[in-house]
Amino acid sequence: MAGSDGFKDATDSKVDQDATNLDALSKLQHARGQCKRTITMVENFKQGATDPSAAALQLRLRAIDNAYNNFTKLQADIAAIQGFMDHDEGFEERYFNLNASFSTVLECVRADDDDTKTSRGSRCGTTLPPIDITDFSGGIGQYRPFIDLFSTVTSSNRNPSNIQRLFYLRMYLKGEALALIDNLPLINYSYTHAFELLNNRYDNKALIVNNHINTLLDLPVIKSSAQQLRSLVSQVSQQVTALQNLGQAMQWDTILVCILTRKLDTSNLQPLPFRTQFRFHDYFKRVA
Structure with missing residues (x-):
């Protein structure tokens, strides 16, 4: 026991x-x-x-x-x-x-005395000058001109930090474009990450091409006015030039003439020699 x-x-x-x-x-x-x-x-x-x-x-x-x-x-x-x-x-x-x-x-x-973003940028390095550009809010067609100008101006200044650039970039973004990067942490790498996010979303060649074509298709019908005709010519030329710069072959004059004819009211229409190929530049000369 x-x-x-x-x-x-x-x-x-x-x-x-x-x-x-x-x-x-x-x-x-x-x-x-x-x-x-x-x-x-x-x-x-x-x-x-x-x-x-x-x-x-x-x-x-x-x-x-x-x-x-x-x-x-x-x-x-x-x-x-x-x-x-x-x-x-x-x-x-x-x-x-x-x-x-x-x-x-x-x-x-x-290094910041008054704890504001503006003074923080100046205390930590060189203050970047104001940029005379339009805010970017997410339009596909406006992204490349915006980001190219922004990059040129910020790169030309004397060694601004990436944190400064990130604050500066946020100042000129609005709407969905700002929302895309707004939650990134305040570290140097975030500026590079912000560029990657913006480029992946907006620097899409196929979307940009579609945007220019849709702009052509969505041009409003104009009245019989020399000023409106000149405006139409200018808008179309801008889109065609943009498409050419994107490497698009512009051998579709007949299609362009057909599209543009639909943008003119009956008083602007003129008989076209459809028995031969008709270039849209020649068409502009006839209607403008």
Whole structure:
């Protein structure tokens, strides 16, 4: 009986120890989960922030540093109970990305005296001059002229940072074009990423060609007016030139003449020599 009692006591002791370990493991895992939630919270802040202050950035840098240090210690404590190390490389990668991002932005923001985007741009580098261009709101046909001019002006200035360029780009975007890049974090790489997003969406040759053709098809019917005829000639010439610049073969005069004839009211129509090929430039001379 004494041996049986000893075995029972040992078993009970092991059960109690296992229960204690499970309870400790549960608490450690809960604390580790809180570290992950801190990282997620700061990631969400980074996605939504448009003009964070230095204090806000420093506070969150300290938060993720503490979360990382606690996470590392908790991992070791959990491994001591489990008997093996449960590596979480995803957590470390998220932490390092956040730390690099916030450190980069904080370096720029610290040079800001009045905590505004304009002064921040001037304190962190050279102030970019105003650009006399129309805001871009998502029109396929307007993208290439807009982005070419924007790139030329910003590149000609003395080493503006990519963060400056990103703020500047946002100033001249509206509507769906702005929404496309508005949630990018305030880091240097985001300017390159913004360009990639805009180019992938709007610098699509097939869509641009279709846009120019649709513009031709959608031209309104005009009345018998020399001014309106000249305007029509100008609009058509612009679209045809744009198509040629995109490498489109413009050997379809007959189609163009047919399309344009539909844009003239009956008083503007003149008999055409359909027995021979008729070039639309010649047609312009007849109707204008």
